[in-house]
Amino acid sequence: MMNGQNKFASNKDSKVRIKVINELCISAATCVIHAPNTFDLDEDGIAYVKEGTWDEAQQIITAAASCPTTAIIIEDLDGNQIYPEVN
Template sequence: MKNEAPRKRKVHKIVVDRNACIGAATCIIVAPDAFDLDDKNIAIVKPGALDLDDDTLLMAAQSCPTAAIRLCVAKSLPAW
């Protein structure tokens, strides 16, 4: 078993602009554990989505044809 330090996460919140989402579902193709469609075919963030790695979440957001997914990134805090 490797003795690796836990990876530091930057994404701390995922927001879907419900007015911009057109239900293309590209986010679901990229990150099915993070996104789903509601009964109006608008993307929603699944519970536990932040457990996915930041790179996957970024690819899902970038795949959205209307840029309806926003990833909120935590600012670095001083090390003291």
């Protein structure tokens, strides 16, 4: 499993944690287009979370919102889910 796949990944410089649900990822890559410093696709075409400095949190949320299958879950550092929004 790559970083962030089916398990939350964090980054010392980011206010969010990110998880990609592998089973939902259909390799559309819109997450990579919106947040290229945060997401990439592995050799099977499944998104994972990159090492190094991520994009701004708002950009990461935009990337998650662009995913056609809602495969990306974003939470804050307290474990509260930010995206998809929970009411």
